[in-house]
Amino acid sequence: MKVVKVINNNLVRTYDENGNEVLAMGCGLGFKKSSGDEIDSSLIEKLYTCNDKANTNQLVKILEKIPFEHIQVTNEIINFARASLGKKLNDNIFISLTDHLNFAIDRHKNGIAIRNALLWEIKKFYNHEYLIGKEALDIINRRLGIQLPEDEAGFIALHLVNASMDEISMQKATDMAKMIQQIINIVKYHFNMELDEYSIHYERFITHVKFFAQRVLSGTIIKDQDEQFLAVLKQQCKDEYACTRKVKEFIKQEYGCDLTEDEMIYLTVHIKRITSK
Known part of the structure; x- marks a missing residue:
């Protein structure tokens, strides 16, 4: 394997034996290396296959900054x-x-x-x-x-x-995908803005909404409540909380599920993150 591009001392782009682009990670793997140099395979600790360009670029951004x-x-x-x-x-x-x-x-x-x-x-x-x-x-x-x-x-x-x-039923996966997209649309239209789909906050938001959608479809509800925190949140994040109420009304109408105050808190916090400039 040869270096295609050095990302940092521990990460390089290369191609595997099947000609697939991969990210090779290992301590000192890219140290004093240039494009075309041979890679010491004994130093490779992990290979990431680059199937999706957006995900690969996101991974590179993260790995560049993390110890x-x-x-x-x-x-x-x-x-x-x-x-x-x-x-x-x-x-x-x-x-x-x-x-x-x-x-x-x-x-x-x-x-x-x-x-x-x-x-x-x-x-x-x-x-x-x-x-x-x-x-x-x-x-x-x-x-x-x-x-x-x-x-x-x-x-x-x-x-x-x-x-x-990936291992849940196809029908539930379809229902979850629809719910997630509808929630994203509610946020976009409420704030009249496009969301940065390549940001870390968007990744965290999607992760939360996936689990949220799974709970709604399975009937699992968060019952623990933090009324004091909710009161503060309503004052400090009025617009974001108003958006969360729209999500609550949508879930109630489409799925017959009434969201608890804790669900409202978590959604409001994530909406605040992805809509903050």
């Missing part, structure tokens, strides 16, 4: 998850989980904790993924000396659930 040891930990977690679950995970999890864990580690270092209001539901309905999330916290602690809170095990579990959605 290499965070990427290595994420790869170890994903490999463990695939072996434990015994099923295929969507390759997009390399983007979503790498970004999430890096963000979580930064938040932890700055003393910022985020409560996972879905933790009880995750333990009950996605126990296997939750247990993998607990093991992921141990991996992070062993490799980086950072002990993240249990809430993060739940967030990791959500990424695994979303990454395995």
Whole structure:
């Protein structure tokens, strides 16, 4: 294998033995390398197949900015998850989980904790993924000396659930896709703006809405409520909350599901992120 382009000291573009473009990752893989140089295959830790240009570009942007040891930990977690679950995970999890864990580690270092209001539901309905999330916290602690809170095990579990959605029924997948697109349209029309589909916040929004749609279609409702936080949110994010109310009315009319206050909080926060300039 030969270098096509050096992204950074640990990441290069190349082609595999079948002529497919791939991203090769490994400690020092791109150090002092130029286009056309041979790649030391013994240094390769991970190959990402470049099937989708947009996803590949998004992955490159993320991997350029994230510490290499965070990427290595994420790869170890994903490999463990695939072996434990015994099923295929969507390759997009390399983007979503790498970004999430890096963000979580930064938040932890700055003393910022985020409560996972879905933790009880995750333990009950996605126990296997939750247990993998607990093991992921141990991996992070062993490799980086950072002990993240249990809430993060739940967030990791959500990424695994979303990454395995290819295995749900075709009808439910179709219904979910329709619901997600309709919610996106509500946000676009409410704010009269196009959303940046290549932004990190958009990726996070879609991840949340996918899981939200799955809960609506399965009848799983978040029951935990934080009335004080909701009152503050209504004051500080009036326009975003008004948009969330439109989503609530749509879900009630189309699916007969009445959203709880916690669902309203989570949607409002994500809408605030993707519509902020």
